Amino acid sequence: xxxxxxxxxxxxxxxxxxxxxxxxxxxxxxxxxxxxxxxxxxxxxxxxxxxxxxxxxxxxxxxxxxxxxxxxxxxxxxxxxxxxxxxxxxxxxxxxxxxxxxxxxxxxxxxxxxxxxxxxxxxxxxxxxxxxxxxxxxxxxxxxxxxxxxxxxxxxxxxxxxxxxxxxxxxxxxxxxxxxxxxxxxxxxxxxxxxxxxxxxxxxxxxxxxxxxxxxxxxxxxxxxxxxxxxxxxxxxxxxxxxxxxxxxxxxxxxxxxxxxxxxxxxxxxxxxxxxxxxxxxxxxxxxxxxxxxxxxxxxxxxxxxxxxxxxxxxxxxxxxxxxxxxxxxxxxxxxxxxxxxxxxxxxxxxxxxxxxxxxxxxxxxxxxxxxxxxxxxxxxxxxxxxxxxxxxxxxxxx
Ligand code: FAD
Ligand code: UDP
Numbered sequence: 225x226x227x228x229x230x231x232x233x234x235x236x237x238x239x240x241x242x243x244x245x246x247x248x249x250x251x252x253x254x255x256x257x258x259x260x261x262x263x264x265x266x267x268x269x270x271x272x273x274x275x276x277x278x279x280x281x282x283x284x285x286x287x288x289x290x291x292x293x294x295x296x297x298x299x300x301x302x303x304x305x306x307x308x309x310x311x312x313x314x315x316x317x318x319x320x321x322x323x324x325x326x327x328x329x330x331x332x333x334x335x336x337x338x339x340x341x342x343x344x345x346x347x348x349x350x351x352x353x354x355x356x357x358x359x360x361x362x363x364x365x366x367x368x369x370x371x372x373x374x375x376x377x378x379x380x381x382x383x384x385x386x387x388x389x390x391x392x393x394x395x396x397x398x399x400x401x402x403x404x405x406x407x408x409x410x411x412x413x414x415x416x417x418x419x420x421x422x423x424x425x426x427x428x429x430x431x432x433x434x435x436x437x438x439x440x441x442x443x444x445x446x447x448x449x450x451x452x453x454x455x456x457x458x459x460x461x462x463x464x465x466x467x468x469x470x471x472x473x474x475x476x477x478x479x480x481x482x483x484x485x486x487x488x489x490x491x492x493x494x495x496x497x498x499x500x501x502x503x504x505x506x507x508x509x510x511x512x513x514x515x516x517x518x519x520x521x522x523x524x525x526x527x528x529x530x531x532x533x534x535x536x537x538x539x540x541x542x543x544x545x546x547x548x549x550x551x552x553x554x555x556x557x558x559x560x561x562x563x564x565x566x567x568x569x570x571x572x573x574x575x576x577x578x579x580x581x582x583x584x585x586x587x588x589x590x591x592x593x594x595x596x597x598x599x600x601x602x603x604x605x606x607x608x609x610x611x612x613x614x615x616x617x618x619x620x621x622x623x
Pocket of ligand 1: 245246247248249250251269270271272276277278279293294295296297298299457458459460484485486503566567594595596597603604605606608
């Protein structure tokens with residue numbers, strides 16, 4: 225493997241069997257698989273000065289390992305994804321826990337057995353919990369929008385409390401919309417949990433943090449003789465895509481192209497910009513051992529940021545006397561000015577626009593789109609990895 229900055233003079237695209245745009249999960253998983261299963265020589269073009277995409281982590285000036293693009297916690301139910309990624313890292317046994325700050329009281333989220341008792345008191349909380357168990361079953365995940373549909377005064381009381389104190393204001397901050405105005409699947413990511421598991425990802429069989437770091441995981445994944453990574457390279461400067469061919473450095477390119485960036489950007493937004501939410505991430509280092517009791521505290525009824533993450537609580541890093549925290553401020557993404565499009569907005573008109581862009585490349589047999597941006601999907605790391613494994617399966621099968 226080589227990682228260098230910029231394209232060398234005389235860079236020859238035809239020396240590579242595949243050119244991949246983006247060194248995040250989507251691009252790096254495909255690169256590794258094509259290199260080791262097909263003996264393909266692979267070039268990755270990455271415009272940022274680092275690998276690992278949005279999972280990139282680094283040591284800040286205080287010496288704290290932080291996540292530049294938001295808190296990343298690995299969790300999956302997908303054994304194949306877990307086996308693949310576990311080739312490149314050991315995992316800590318970290319179990320992510322989140323508390324909601326509700327008017328100064330910290331309540332576990334997803335809202336669970338313990339949350340019920342904290343909010344409604346021991347006896348009433350237990351009674352409400354038993355009602356949830358008899359209605360939905362033990363250890364079940366119930367989306368808040370589903371709970372709100374139950375026609376029962378006691379369940380209604382729970383639903384109203386959770387809706388108002390956990391979801392409504394946080395969702396307004398995150399999406400600029402109320403929960404009933406957004407894709408139900410988004411709310412379903414954080415259900416009410418009818419059980420005692422107080423982890424943010426209850427029942428996920430694989431969860432943790434890379435023992436060393438995400439960046440190290442990527443270094444290991446990309447560490448293959450046939451993979452060259454070129455950082456600081458904007459692919460659109462060297463790649464032209466029309467509906468009949470892909471050219472790289474001015475010449476038609478016949479190898480495989482895997483594109484993990486945004487499709488509207490590739491076409492200069494000529495059909496219109498795909499909407500996203502972006503997040504301003506504000507880091508602060510404090511002269512204390514610890515700032516808060518868990519990895520993340522969600523501010524569900526107050527403040528104009530959504531959540532505060534304390535990285536040491538997630539990585540387990542021992543560093544006395546200082547800690548770094550980060551607040552997230554969500555807002556509308558402005559296209560074309562270098563902002564990061566963090567969250568897709570899964571609404572029918574946006575999906576329709578995405579499909580029009582996708583249609584333009586559907587005739588290009590050597591041009592493939594994969595990843596959170598290129599598929600315009602709200603993927604977690606495991607979902608992106610699964611998608612990249614599938615695409616690389618297809619390419620390996622047809623080589
Ligand atoms: P990316 O990581 O975005 O990688 C795409 C890469 O392509 C980028 O490095 C980009 O610079 C590069 N690129 C794009 N266009 C070009 C171009 N034209 N030229 C050159 N390079 C280009 N998932 C979890 O599983 N757990 C979590 O806790 C979690 N937390 C998250 C928190 C936040 C705030 C966000 C936004 C996401 C979180 N995720 C989490 C999701 C996770 O970040 C993504 O699923 C994953 O990083 C997507 O990988 P990707 O390769 O598709 O995209
Ligand atoms: N959500 C909320 N309150 C919470 C946690 C989540 O309203 O305390 C809603 C919110 O709309 C959020 C969505 O559930 O965008 C998904 O939350 P998740 O934590 O999965 O979001 P991510 O980590 O991807 O930002």
